[in-house]
Amino acid sequence: MSKQILVLPGDGIGPEIMAEAVKVLELANEKYRLGFALSYDELGGAAVDKYGVPLADETLERARQADAILLGAVGGPKWDSIDPAIRPERGLLKIRSQLGLFGNLRPALLYPQLAAASSLKPEIVAGLDILIVRELTGGIYFGQPRESKVLDNGERMAYDTLPYSESEIRRIAKVGFDMARVRNKKLCSVDKANVLASSQLWRAVVEEVAKDYPDVELSHMYVDNAAMQLVRAPKQFDVIVTDNMFGDILSDEASMLTGSIGMLPSASLDADNKGMYEPCHGSAPDIAGKGIANPLATILSVSMLLRYSFAQVEAANAIEQAVSKVLDQGLRTGDIWSEGCRKVGTAEMGDAVVAAL
Amino acid sequence: MSKQILVLPGDGIGPEIMAEAVKVLELANEKYRLGFALSYDELGGAAVDKYGVPLADETLERARQADAILLGAVGGPKWDSIDPAIRPERGLLKIRSQLGLFGNLRPALLYPQLAAASSLKPEIVAGLDILIVRELTGGIYFGQPRESKVLDNGERMAYDTLPYSESEIRRIAKVGFDMARVRNKKLCSVDKANVLASSQLWRAVVEEVAKDYPDVELSHMYVDNAAMQLVRAPKQFDVIVTDNMFGDILSDEASMLTGSIGMLPSASLDADNKGMYEPCHGSAPDIAGKGIANPLATILSVSMLLRYSFAQVEAANAIEQAVSKVLDQGLRTGDIWSEGCRKVGTAEMGDAVVAAL
Numbered sequence: 001m002s003k004q005i006l007v008l009p010g011d012g013i014g015p016e017i018m019a020e021a022v023k024v025l026e027l028a029n030e031k032y033r034l035g036f037a038l039s040y041d042e043l044g045g046a047a048v049d050k051y052g053v054p055l056a057d058e059t060l061e062r063a064r065q066a067d068a069i070l071l072g073a074v075g076g077p078k079w080d081s082i083d084p085a086i087r088p089e090r091g092l093l094k095i096r097s098q099l100g101l102f103g104n105l106r107p108a109l110l111y112p113q114l115a116a117a118s119s120l121k122p123e124i125v126a127g128l129d130i131l132i133v134r135e136l137t138g139g140i141y142f143g144q145p146r147e148s149k150v151l152d153n154g155e156r157m158a159y160d161t162l163p164y165s166e167s168e169i170r171r172i173a174k175v176g177f178d179m180a181r182v183r184n185k186k187l188c189s190v191d192k193a194n195v196l197a198s199s200q201l202w203r204a205v206v207e208e209v210a211k212d213y214p215d216v217e218l219s220h221m222y223v224d225n226a227a228m229q230l231v232r233a234p235k236q237f238d239v240i241v242t243d244n245m246f247g248d249i250l251s252d253e254a255s256m257l258t259g260s261i262g263m264l265p266s267a268s269l270d271a272d273n274k275g276m277y278e279p280c281h282g283s284a285p286d287i288a289g290k291g292i293a294n295p296l297a298t299i300l301s302v303s304m305l306l307r308y309s310f311a312q313v314e315a316a317n318a319i320e321q322a323v324s325k326v327l328d329q330g331l332r333t334g335d336i337w338s339e340g341c342r343k344v345g346t347a348e349m350g351d352a353v354v355a356a357l
Numbered sequence: 358m359s360k361q362i363l364v365l366p367g368d369g370i371g372p373e374i375m376a377e378a379v380k381v382l383e384l385a386n387e388k389y390r391l392g393f394a395l396s397y398d399e400l401g402g403a404a405v406d407k408y409g410v411p412l413a414d415e416t417l418e419r420a421r422q423a424d425a426i427l428l429g430a431v432g433g434p435k436w437d438s439i440d441p442a443i444r445p446e447r448g449l450l451k452i453r454s455q456l457g458l459f460g461n462l463r464p465a466l467l468y469p470q471l472a473a474a475s476s477l478k479p480e481i482v483a484g485l486d487i488l489i490v491r492e493l494t495g496g497i498y499f500g501q502p503r504e505s506k507v508l509d510n511g512e513r514m515a516y517d518t519l520p521y522s523e524s525e526i527r528r529i530a531k532v533g534f535d536m537a538r539v540r541n542k543k544l545c546s547v548d549k550a551n552v553l554a555s556s557q558l559w560r561a562v563v564e565e566v567a568k569d570y571p572d573v574e575l576s577h578m579y580v581d582n583a584a585m586q587l588v589r590a591p592k593q594f595d596v597i598v599t600d601n602m603f604g605d606i607l608s609d610e611a612s613m614l615t616g617s618i619g620m621l622p623s624a625s626l627d628a629d630n631k632g633m634y635e636p637c638h639g640s641a642p643d644i645a646g647k648g649i650a651n652p653l654a655t656i657l658s659v660s661m662l663l664r665y666s667f668a669q670v671e672a673a674n675a676i677e678q679a680v681s682k683v684l685d686q687g688l689r690t691g692d693i694w695s696e697g698c699r700k701v702g703t704a705e706m707g708d709a710v711v712a713a714l
């Protein structure tokens with residue numbers, strides 16, 4: 001039986017970068033006899049335009065049936081002023097939550113070929129290789145109650161709730177420890193336990209899980225300090241595990257340290273390693289349709305898909321090597337271009353990876 | 358009648374750096390005939406040791422009576438395992454909240470003399486001068502309900518609440534606009550309005566306040582993007598206004614960009630500009646008692662105190678100039694030391710500022 005891959009190009013540069021990633025995926029499919037069958041649907045603004053909602057029930061059903069999902073990016077100014085309940089982002093949040101994709105892996109990796117692109121000094125970031133494990137289906141993103149209301153005195157007020165249960169913390173902590181175990185065996189759990197009740201439970205449960213991982217060195221850090229340490233000395237980190245909101249902030253900060261956010265893929269996994277794979281960057285509406293976006297993060301998301309959902313290590317490695325090879329050849333999209341390299345467009349970059357593969 | 362200044366040295370390096378700041382404050386008091394009367398009390402761990410609580414009622418009363426408060430830093434491993442309800446940080450949160458110090462000003466300024474200390478490339482941070490305006494008495498830091506409990510299924514869970522009212526947002530937005538008006542007239546409001554109900558209200562109210570400031574250019578940014586942009590191109594910012602938790606994270610990140618967190622003061626103001634002034638850095642228990650901590654952030658907090666609570670612009674400027682002069686002389690504490698400079702201790706640094714003044 002063939003494996004079903006659902007492709008959701010999304011908005012902005014999504015369709016352009018996805019076209020290149022699909023070229024790579026189809027070549028890998030053939031070359032490594034993966035038996036993948038691709039189908040397509042819409043998410044985000046494109047889904048609002050087609051179905052009137054950012055995630056249609058039939059799309060969600062297709063996603064449930066699929067063995068893995070490849071996503072471009074969602075959102076854009078076109079949908080900025082629509083009803084908040086059907087904004088493109090709501091589709092993304094809903095698919096994460098409905099599919100139980102609680103384990104979000106966001107590597108922040110500096111490509112040696114791109115060292116100059118970082119805004120940090122070379123000695124601070126050379127060799128940087130951090131993995132941020134973000135809890136993706138709990139916390140303040142989904143906490144109830146949340147409400148916007150008018151008080152008796154006529155004043156408006158709004159509130160959100162940040163809840164975490166023991167089991168939610170336990171399962172994401174395990175992902176963190178498992179990842180640290182196959183990397184450099186250091187896990188830093190980030191919270192705000194000096195202020196938040198949810199963080200105090202977070203820290204306690206992470207400590208409990210640590211007992212099963214005596215080979216992994218665990219540390220705790222407050223989120224404000226983590227935001228500082230990432231700037232000061234990012235190489236002190238191996239794996240960081242943190243909650244949904246802190247993970248959102250810190251993973252973006254960490255990815256920008258590398259100067260190559262156009263290069264960074266991500267995986268969002270459920271309890272059985274079924275996953276959704278997408279670039280870390282957004283839909284970049286400002287450059288959409290120009291054929292200049294960097295497709296490499298999406299292509300590397302294909303590699304993550306092969307590795308994490310299908311354990312196709314050989315194919316996954318081959319794609320990573322192909323990407324490295326085109327960088328060695330000096331090919332660069334505008335976002336990672338520097339003096340002495342050849343500036344190429346989205347399709348040319350994708351074709352080069354296909355050729356290298 | 359004399360003006361009452363309450364001095365709270367706090368924990369860790371607090372007493373050491375405060376001793377130097379008080380030298381400077383007393384000299385300024387004399388030289389500019391400020392009529393200040395200083396009194397002393399404890400906050401944080403030192404207060405736990407003396408009073409059994411991190412903020413005693415009598416200390417709070419003294420703080421209410423005072424015209425301004427100068428604080429060192431609180432916290433340390435000694436109090437890490439005590440009852441969370443009386444941890445040192447609770448004293449800090451309580452004094453902020455009880456005195457209504459909602460407006461937290463945290464400058465992130467790169468001292469040209471210290472440009473080399475940043476982990477960012479010189480061209481990215483040269484001339485950096487950002488002001489972060491953090492809401493300090495609302496949001497998830499103080500939101501009710503918050504609870505840690507055991508569910509019917511035996512699982513533990515904990516939650517916090519993130520509330521904001523229109524009036525809370527309005528008053529901090531005004532501080533942001535007022536600050537932008539006397540600086541470079543650019544205000545960036547940071548929120549997570551694509552996910553949080555409280556952020557949606559935040560954005561709406563900031564837009565309303567903007568109508569009274571047509572001369573200030575307002576922009577909005579999501580917090581994850583702000584964490585990235587601070588690394589990528591921090592000089593795009595003039596004033597940032599944001600909520601309590603986001604402000605905690607972003608102000609620490611921003612201060613670390615300068616590489617000179619030992620140099621950065623902060624002010625926490627109430628509606629009448631009565632304020633508490635403290636360095637941005639923490640209590641640094643690892644170097645406490647060694648006489649090597651950098652007192653300049655606390656000394657510059659004295660300058661902020663003179664400027665914001667007493668409009669003593671001349672004296673405030675003189676202290677800033679004295680600090681600049683000792684940097685020009687090549688004097689550096691260990692945290693900001695670089696090749697070719699003279700390494701000095703806490704007291705020597707304080708004395709040099711006194712001499713320059």
Ligand SMILES: CC(C)[C@H](C(=O)O)[C@@H](O)C(=O)O
Pocket residue numbers: 089092093248551552581
């Ligand atoms: C688009 C937005 C809702 C989303 C998030 O905050 O999770 C994005 O920033 C991300 O990190 O994937």
Ligand SMILES: CC(C)[C@H](C(=O)O)[C@@H](O)C(=O)O
Pocket residue numbers: 194195224446449450605
């Ligand atoms: C000590 C802690 C409670 C405090 C905060 O989070 O506000 C500190 O980090 C700060 O920024 O002043």
